[in-house]
Amino acid sequence: xxxxxxxxxxxxxxxxxxxxxxxxxxxxxxxxxxxxxxxxxxxxxxxxxxxxxxxxxxxxxxxxxxxxxxxxxxxxxxxxxxxxxxxxxxxxxxxxxxxxxxxxxxxxxxxxxxxxxxxxxxxxxxxxxxxxxxxxxxxxxxxxxxxxxxxxxxxxxxxxxxxxxxxxxxxxxxxxxxxxxxxxxxxxxxxxxxxxxxxxxxxxxxxxxxxxxxxxxxxxxxxxxxxxxxxxxxxxxxxxxxxxxxxxxx
Amino acid sequence: xxxxxxxxxxxxxxxxxxxxxxxxxxxxxxxxxxxxxxxxxxxxxxxxxxxxxxxxxxxxxxxxxxxxxxxxxxxxxxxxxxxxxxxxxxxxxxxxxxxxxxxxxxxxxxxxxxxxxxxxxxxxxxxxxxxxxxxxxxxxxxxxxxxxxxxxxxxxxxxxxxxxxxxxxxxxxxxxxxxxxxxxxxxxxxxxxxxxxxxxxxxxxxxxxxxxxxxxxxxxxxxxxxxxxxxxxxxxxxxxxxxxxxxxxx
DNA sequence: TGATATATCTTGTCATAATAAGTAGTACCC
DNA sequence: GGGTACTACTTATTATGACAAGATATATCA
Numbered sequence: 001x002x003x004x005x006x007x008x009x010x011x012x013x014x015x016x017x018x019x020x021x022x023x024x025x026x027x028x029x030x031x032x033x034x035x036x037x038x039x040x041x042x043x044x045x046x047x048x049x050x051x052x053x054x055x056x057x058x059x060x061x062x063x064x065x066x067x068x069x070x071x072x073x074x075x076x077x078x079x080x081x082x083x084x085x086x087x088x089x090x091x092x093x094x095x096x097x098x099x100x101x102x103x104x105x106x107x108x109x110x111x112x113x114x115x116x117x118x119x120x121x122x123x124x125x126x127x128x129x130x131x132x133x134x135x136x137x138x139x140x141x142x143x144x145x146x147x148x149x150x151x152x153x154x155x156x157x158x159x160x161x162x163x164x165x166x167x168x169x170x171x172x173x174x175x176x177x178x179x180x181x182x183x184x185x186x187x188x189x190x191x192x193x194x195x196x197x198x199x200x201x202x203x204x205x206x207x208x209x210x211x212x213x214x215x216x217x218x219x220x221x222x223x224x225x226x227x228x229x230x231x232x233x234x235x236x237x238x239x240x241x242x243x244x245x246x247x248x249x250x
Numbered sequence: 251x252x253x254x255x256x257x258x259x260x261x262x263x264x265x266x267x268x269x270x271x272x273x274x275x276x277x278x279x280x281x282x283x284x285x286x287x288x289x290x291x292x293x294x295x296x297x298x299x300x301x302x303x304x305x306x307x308x309x310x311x312x313x314x315x316x317x318x319x320x321x322x323x324x325x326x327x328x329x330x331x332x333x334x335x336x337x338x339x340x341x342x343x344x345x346x347x348x349x350x351x352x353x354x355x356x357x358x359x360x361x362x363x364x365x366x367x368x369x370x371x372x373x374x375x376x377x378x379x380x381x382x383x384x385x386x387x388x389x390x391x392x393x394x395x396x397x398x399x400x401x402x403x404x405x406x407x408x409x410x411x412x413x414x415x416x417x418x419x420x421x422x423x424x425x426x427x428x429x430x431x432x433x434x435x436x437x438x439x440x441x442x443x444x445x446x447x448x449x450x451x452x453x454x455x456x457x458x459x460x461x462x463x464x465x466x467x468x469x470x471x472x473x474x475x476x477x478x479x480x481x482x483x484x485x486x487x488x489x490x491x492x493x494x495x496x497x498x499x500x
Numbered sequence: 501t502g503a504t505a506t507a508t509c510t511t512g513t514c515a516t517a518a519t520a521a522g523t524a525g526t527a528c529c530c
Numbered sequence: 531g532g533g534t535a536c537t538a539c540t541t542a543t544t545a546t547g548a549c550a551a552g553a554t555a556t557a558t559c560a
Contacts, residue, residue, distance in 0.1 A: 073540080211462070213463075236444060265542080282550060321512095
C-alpha cells in the first residue's frame with residue numbers, strides 16, 4: 001500500500017510529514033535546492049514521495065514556519081536566502097539551532113552532580129529550598145572551538161535519567177522532548193553582558209576580561225511547569241543571539 | 251449549504267479558519283473560556299460552527315502558535331495562563347519598558363544629522379545605497395545615570411519630522427505609532443557582547459573595556475516594511491534584557 | 501480487592517477530492 | 531502591434547472520511 005519511494009520509511013514512529021520535512025531540509029542545506037525560486041511544486045512532491053497533498057503541505061508549512069522556505073500564492077515555494085535570520089523567537093537548544101543551520105556541534109560534560117537547591121534555584125524550578133537537584137556543566141564546541149559554557153539545573157529525577165544519556169552529541173532539549181516526552185512551552189530569558197573571569201577564560205579559551213554574553217534561561221513545559229534552568233555563557237566574539245519579536249497587540 | 255451558525259460569515263473573503271480563530275480568541279480574552287482545562291473539544295467546535303475538522307484544527311493550531319492555547323494528546327485543548335505571561339517577547343522601546351516598571355528616563359540627543367546610506371544601512375532600511383537617511387544618536391539616562399547609547403537610522407522623511415520632536419522625553423516608538431500613525435509589527439534583534447571603546451566609555455561613564463550589551467534592532471511596520479534600524483549599546487552592569495519566547499511546535 | 505480488559509473520550513496523522521484564486525504565458529481578435 | 535481572453539500552471543481553502551494513539555473511566559474477571 002505504502003509506496004516507499006524516496007526513502008520514506010512509513011513504518012517509522014516518526015510522522016510522514018516530519019520525515020519529508022527532514023529530507024527537504026537536508027536538500028536545502030546541502031544545496032540540492034538552491035536559494036530563491038527552487039523547490040518542486042506540491043504535486044511534484046506528491047508524486048516523488050507518494051504521499052497525499054496534505055502531508056506535503058504540512059511539511060512545507062513547517063519549513064516555512066522555520067523560515068527555510070517561503071511561498072508565493074500562485075507561483076510556488078521558494079528557498080529562503082540562507083540569511084539565517086530564522087529562529088523567530090523560537091526556543092531552541094544551542095545544538096538544535098546550530099544543526100538547523102548546518103553546523104556540527106559537540107559538547108563536553110565537565111561535571112554532573114547533585115546538590116541542594118539554593119534559594120534562587122528552588123524558586124526558579126519551583127522546588128523546596130534544600131531539595132536535591134542536578135547540575136550539569138557542559139562546554140559546547142562549534143568546529144572544535146569552544147563557544148559556550150552551559151550550566152543546567154534540572155530536578156533530581158530528570159538529572160538521574162540524563163546521566164545515562166549521550167550529552168556530548170545530543171541536545172538536552174531534544175532528549176527531554178523526544179525521549180522523555182516532555183512538551184516544552186515557553187522560556188524566560190534574561191540577557192546581559194559580563195566579563196570573562198579566570199574560569200570562563202580558561203574554558204572558553206579567551207582572555208580574562210573578554211566580553212561574555214550571559215543568558216539566564218528558565219524553560220517551562222507546555223503546561224507551564226518549570227523544567228530546566230540554565231546559565232549560558234557565550235563568547236561575545238563568536239556568537240550572536242538572533243531573534244525576532246513582535247509588537248504586542250492583544 | 252453553508253450553515254451560518256455562530257456568526258461565521260461564509261461569504262467573507264476571510265478564510266473560515268481565520269474567522270473561527272478570531273471568535274475563539276475573543277472568547278479566551280473575554281473569559282468565556284477560562285485559563286487551564288477549558289476549550290470545547292474539536293468535535294464540539296465542529297458541531298458548534300458547522301465546519302469540518304480540518305478547519306477547526308487549523309484555527310486551534312494557529313491559536314497554539316500564538317501561545318493562547320496548548321494541546322495535550324488524548325486529553326484536550328487548554329487555554330494558556332493569560333495575563334502577564336502573554337507579553338512574550340513584546341517589542342517596546344526602552345522608555346516604554348522602563349516607564350511600565352515605574353522608572354523615569356531621559357534622553358540626550360548628541361547628534362541628529364543626515365548622511366548617505368552605506369551598504370548595510372541601505373540593505374536594512376531597503377533604500378538605495380547612497381540615498382539620504384537620518385541618523386540620531388542619543389544617550390539614555392535612568393536616574394541620572396547613563397544607561398545606553400542609541401544610534402538610530404530612519405528614512406530621510408521620518409528623520410526630518412523627528413527633528414521637530416521632543417526626543418529627550420518621548421520614545422521614538424511612541425511618536426511613530428501615536429503621532430505618525432505607523433503600525434509597528436515585528437523586529438529583528440541581534441544581541442552580542444562587546445567591550446566599551448573610548449567613545450562608549452566616555453558617554454556611558456564606564457571604564458574602557460567594560461562589558462557592553464550590543465543590540466542591533468531592525469523594526470518593521472505591520473506591513474513588513476523596515477522603518478527603524480538601531481544599534482543599542484547598553485551598559486552590561488546596569489541593564490538586563492528580559493524576554494519570553496516559545497517553543498515552536500507544529 | 502486488585503489487576504486487567506474494554507469502551508470511549510480526546511488529539512494526531514493521512515488520504516482523496518473539489519473549488520478558489522493568484523500568476524504567467526499564449527493565442528486570438530481588432 | 532496591442533490589448534484581451536483563455537489556459538495551464540501554481541498555492542489556498544475547505545470538506546469528508548478513516549485509522550492511530552494517548553488518556554481515562556468503567557466494567558470485568560481472577
